[in-house]
Amino acid sequence: MRSNAASFSPYSVPPGLLGELAQFIYAAAPRPVPEIALAGAIGLMAGICGRAYNVSNPPTGLNLYTLLLAPTGTGKEAIANGITALMKSIRQTVPSSVEFIGPASIASPQALAKYLANTSPSFVSILGEFGLTMQQMANPKAPLHLVGLRQIMLDLYNKSGVNSELRPSIYSEREKNTSVVASPAFSIIGESTPESFYEGLSERSVSDGLLPRFTIVEYRGDRPSRNEDAHAMPSPELAAKLAELCSYALSRNHPGQTPITVQLTIEAQSMFDDFDLYADEQIRGSTEVTRQLWNRAHIKALKLGALVAIGRTLYAPMITPDIALWAIQIEKTNVHNLQSRFETGEVGEQIFSEMSQQSRLRSVIKDWFLKPWPELQRYKIGTESMRTGGIVPYSYLSKRLTNDAAFKNFKTGATATLKRTIDELCKCGEINRVSPGQLKARYGITMESYAITDVEQFLAGLKHEVKSFF
Incomplete structure (x- = not known):
């Protein structure tokens, strides 16, 4: 699976x-x-x-x-x-x-x-x-x-x-x-x-x-x-x-x-204690949203770990370090995901803000570079060599975002909103438009496309260090 x-x-x-x-x-x-x-x-x-x-x-x-x-x-x-x-x-x-x-x-x-x-x-x-x-x-x-x-x-x-x-x-x-x-x-x-x-x-x-x-x-x-x-x-x-x-x-x-009562090994107990302290640090001096999201993170992870332990040993369940790590990672991902949605304006009325639209555009561009190529082929746009070269076609962005709530429900319409958002990322120096001549000379095709200024920096925020959760 x-x-x-x-x-x-x-x-x-x-x-x-x-x-x-x-x-x-x-x-x-x-x-x-x-x-x-x-x-x-x-x-x-x-x-x-x-x-x-x-x-x-x-x-x-x-x-x-x-x-x-x-x-x-x-x-x-x-x-x-x-x-x-x-x-x-x-x-x-x-x-x-x-x-x-x-x-x-x-x-x-x-x-x-x-x-x-x-x-x-x-x-x-x-x-x-x-x-x-x-x-x-x-x-x-x-x-x-x-x-x-x-x-x-x-x-x-x-x-x-x-x-x-x-x-x-x-x-x-x-x-x-x-x-x-x-x-x-x-x-x-x-x-x-x-x-x-x-x-x-x-x-x-x-x-x-x-x-x-x-x-x-x-x-x-x-x-x-x-x-x-x-x-x-x-x-x-x-x-x-x-x-x-x-x-x-x-x-x-x-x-x-x-x-x-589900028990914990000494090492697993120490991991959950550390996670509890980590949650405490996120709460102190934070906004009400952050405080609420981290308030039950420890107990939710502990419940998750206990359920896994029961499935291993029905009559005398014990949470081991590998179970603790899995449960903590799930809950930490859960909280960080919700936090990031609030921080980038991807909730409620903020969904239709320019900040949210830019965030969604960046996310879809990142998908272009990180998803398996067979999955992207269903969009029938671009080539794998373009992706390797740091190029993302406009047609891919359009197919992904014109039905997205942040774009389709905006007052100016999906296409105009998407083009304006692309223009904003160009002005910020994150992407640049590739001329048709350059694209034809390098890849043998012509379509509106954009080059990522610094691919490594652009994708930096997406790596999950599974074994390092603090």
Whole structure:
């Protein structure tokens, strides 16, 4: 399972059962994308293990809010389809495993609280178009049921530990009253397109605390090719492992049982302690957005690491240094991505700013130089020798950006906005227009093209040092 996006993608397959679940979702997808498969596997493990296992001191359960961002047409439905196939494969062996998959829509906070109290105390809900839902919940004029839903989601994130509980709520209409729920473990897999998610993002949506609770997995690649060998059902070996996990988690969720505490090796504990200190340093003296984004980074990474450890050793899970490194890298990427979006004006109304347009243009130019050449050939423009020579054709930029929100929704229109933005980068000395004569003499073709002034410097910001996260 290898990323379809540029080679610097920070996402990799973790060891153990979580990695095997991701591999299956990937293999079963008509259009396989590693990031989509990984988001689905993380969410499924959180739904199953959220209440049965704890980590940290004070203890917290392992429920997670996961948000997948992927463009339209890239196969986001692979998550729901893959999880359905996985859970169907163990339904006869472990009938009660159906409890781990929650409703696909949640109408009100009362409905969610009652489901946790009466149906299942630990589950994951797969919620489509969740970017739009988050926009609606963050709106100052949001209806009362969405305000209440946002509030209970804020509350539930921290309630899955052995010593926690969701307190009851009472209403003027008695049938809406909710009862106390001990250690409720509510997990989410949300799906959205980057465009709709970032357009609705604002400092308010960060400061209210809901967005920082999410682990965001983003796919930045193009539409993948069809998988002609998609697997319909998991292997008997994978089904047996999943059945064993579900059966054990259900037993730990019974009244009177206590959760298993995930342990850490001395080295892994030291890595998480260092990461916690690193997050503290990012928070001190920073903006409210930065403070909020880093505030839960340590605990989110710890939960991720615990889920991977359970998949390795079901009955006595231990977070090892390799697991710690993987989990910290995922969360660090998550926070830095959101930070950079705010800093470059790629959120909310800022999306239509000149700063954001320049940032998007730079990003697409970088894709031209960093993506595998076979992936770029689908645009049917330019030659690989042009790319090697530091030349990017205008036709490629146009095909990539005329449908981008930062350009197509701007008042002057996509084409005029793109040409103005290219001109700005030329004036800044980052790129230069190549004359048709020069292009003809060197590459035997004529088309509007631009040369990168300093390719190495231009691409410098994209390298991820996976093993050095501080």
